[in-house]
Amino acid sequence: MTNSGEEKRKRVKRPRGKVRLIEGKCIACGGRCQAECPVDAITLNDKGEPIISLEKCIGCRKCVKVCPVSAIEHYYTDEELRIIEELKKQGLWKEEQIEEKEERKTEGLDEYRGVWVFVEQQDGCAATVSWELLGVGAKLATDLGVELSAFILGDSIEHLAYEAFAYGAQKVYLIEDPILKDYRTEPYLKGTVDLIRKYKPEIVLMGATGLGRDLAGAVATELETGLTADCTGLTIDKERGLLEQTRPAFGGNIMATILTQNHRPQMASVRPHVMPMPPRNPDAKGEIIREKLNMREEDIRVKVIEIIREEQAEKIDIAGAEVLVSGGRGMQAAENFKILEELAGILGGTVSASRAAVDAGWMPYERQVGQTGKTVRPKIYIACGISGAIQHLVGMQDSDVIIAINRDRDAPIFEVAHYGIVGDLFQIVPILTRKLREIAAKKCAA
Numbered sequence: 440m441t442n443s444g445e446e447k448r449k450r451v452k453r454p455r456g457k458v459r460l461i462e463g464k465c466i467a468c469g470g471r472c473q474a475e476c477p478v479d480a481i482t483l484n485d486k487g488e489p490i491i492s493l494e495k496c497i498g499c500r501k502c503v504k505v506c507p508v509s510a511i512e513h514y515y516t517d518e519e520l521r522i523i524e525e526l527k528k529q530g531l532w533k534e535e536q537i538e539e540k541e542e543r544k545t546e547g548l549d550e551y552r553g554v555w556v557f558v559e560q561q562d563g564c565a566a567t568v569s570w571e572l573l574g575v576g577a578k579l580a581t582d583l584g585v586e587l588s589a590f591i592l593g594d595s596i597e598h599l600a601y602e603a604f605a606y607g608a609q610k611v612y613l614i615e616d617p618i619l620k621d622y623r624t625e626p627y628l629k630g631t632v633d634l635i636r637k638y639k640p641e642i643v644l645m646g647a648t649g650l651g652r653d654l655a656g657a658v659a660t661e662l663e664t665g666l667t668a669d670c671t672g673l674t675i676d677k678e679r680g681l682l683e684q685t686r687p688a689f690g691g692n693i694m695a696t697i698l699t700q701n702h703r704p705q706m707a708s709v710r711p712h713v714m715p716m717p718p719r720n721p722d723a724k725g726e727i728i729r730e731k732l733n734m735r736e737e738d739i740r741v742k743v744i745e746i747i748r749e750e751q752a753e754k755i756d757i758a759g760a761e762v763l764v765s766g767g768r769g770m771q772a773a774e775n776f777k778i779l780e781e782l783a784g785i786l787g788g789t790v791s792a793s794r795a796a797v798d799a800g801w802m803p804y805e806r807q808v809g810q811t812g813k814t815v816r817p818k819i820y821i822a823c824g825i826s827g828a829i830q831h832l833v834g835m836q837d838s839d840v841i842i843a844i845n846r847d848r849d850a851p852i853f854e855v856a857h858y859g860i861v862g863d864l865f866q867i868v869p870i871l872t873r874k875l876r877e878i879a880a881k882k883c884a885a
């Protein structure tokens with residue numbers, strides 16, 4: 440074993456410092472610092488302020504950078520300052536070396552520009568979530584002062600490029616190839632990754648559909664970037680030009696805002712009906728940029744032998760319904776949903792349910808509204824015997840008009856409701872149905 444001075448110097452652990460909270464500055468933003476810490480050194484107290492474990496802290500400064508009000512500062516302990524002095528004497532310490540290393544990671548990010556939306560299609564028909572994403576994408580692009588583009592992969596799908604212009608895209612990146620006729624991960628992944636590597640968009644949005652989830656995860660993995668799935672809000676942090684990706688976290692108990700700071704593109708997926716449809720301008724024009732797939736059928740391991748479509752007749756699409764009458768645990772039994780069906784019937788609507796009602800077996804899962812069910816955006820949402828847990832609210836709070844019927848006047852559902860009726864739903868729902876029938880009958884007679 441050698442014991443030279445050189446060896447000793449190499450073995451000195453380079454100080455990385457610690458962090459501490461500056462008193463009175465934290466605004467309890469929801470724990471961005473906690474979410475960013477790679478070693479779980481931060482917990483939040485009951486006021487939502489961070490408690491930093493100095494034992495766990497490795498001085499990476501991620502919490503310092505992410506704090507919106509600079510409430511956390513980096514410092515060196517006395518022991519570390521002593522070591523730094525020693526290293527300086529030996530010419531082995533440069534003040535800014537840790538920051539430089541961190542900054543190196545972000546080099547080249549400025550080359551990425553523009554907001555891209557993936558237009559998902561099957562048999563030449565686009566998923567409506569793609570147009571919803573162009574709506575929110577336009578707002579992001581305006582805030583950043585960049586172009587909004589769509590990218591489309593498929594076979595004989597040029598008509599969708601014109602539709603994308605109508606919904607706000609300024610450019611469309613198009614790859615048409617018979618190989619892309621039916622969705623398979625490999626060729627769609629290659630086409631998408633090639634486009635992103637070549638044109639470098641800073642933001643890529645995809646629908647959180649079955650296809651979109653599969654593709655988005657594969658693309659983010661290949662590009663080694665972050666992906667925030669199932670976002671309910673997308674905005675721009677104007678100071679830093681970063682995409683703020685908001686989604687429910689910790690079982691829906693908090694809304695977390697996630698940033699992709701050191702990698703590009705910033706990728707997010709959004710479920711259908713979470714964002715509103717933008718207006719359609721059929722006269723809008725744009726530029727089509729065509730690229731090739733450069734792949735042979737022999738290179739693809741998965742072959743599509745047959746496509747078996749789900750029986751459409753039995754399928755209830757609560758996500759597309761304009762009127763929803765929704766029942767919760769307050770319905771007490773499956774047979775009681777009959778009164779909701781009668782009310783929905785007179786309004787031309789559909790019956791949906793909370794998870795409690797689905798878990799009780801009163802309604803099938805396809806009718807569930809909420810975080811683990813469907814996101815809905817009807818013109819009218821009538822919540823009957825639903826308390827309004829956050830996991831339910833995230834699935835329906837963007838409905839145009841929310842009417843809540845609950846016998847508990849403090850139920851959280853009333854906080855999002857436009858109209859609230861405090862009382863027993865078994866009395867109120869039949870009265871509503873009767874009144875609406877009377878109105879309908881009068882209209883027929885007139």
Ligand SMILES: Cc1cc2nc3c(=O)[nH]c(=O)nc-3n(C[C@H](O)[C@H](O)[C@H](O)COP(=O)(O)OP(=O)(O)OC[C@H]3O[C@@H](n4cnc5c(N)ncnc54)[C@H](O)[C@@H]3O)c2cc1C
Pocket residue numbers: 690691766767768769770792793794795796807808809810811812813823824825826827828829830831834844845846847850862863864865
């Ligand atoms: C990870 C996770 C994901 C989840 N995902 C979802 C989801 O997708 N969707 C979802 O809905 N939930 C979801 N939940 C469950 C959620 O937390 C709630 O438990 C659930 O929404 C409660 O359903 P509820 O409002 O029907 O029942 P309760 O909370 O029990 O509320 C019943 C309400 O009915 C009222 N009531 C009772 N009788 C009457 C009457 N006769 N007249 C009028 N009012 C009456 C009561 O006052 C009460 O407010 C999730 C939970 C977790 C942890």
Ligand code: SF4
Pocket residue numbers: 457458475476477478479480481491495496497498499500501502503
């Ligand atoms: S400096 Fe890094 S390790 Fe320390 S608390 Fe902040 S994020 Fe966690």
Ligand code: SF4
Pocket residue numbers: 464465466467468469470471472473487488489505506507508509510511
């Ligand atoms: S990021 Fe800043 S404002 Fe937010 S909780 Fe942490 S210290 Fe407070």
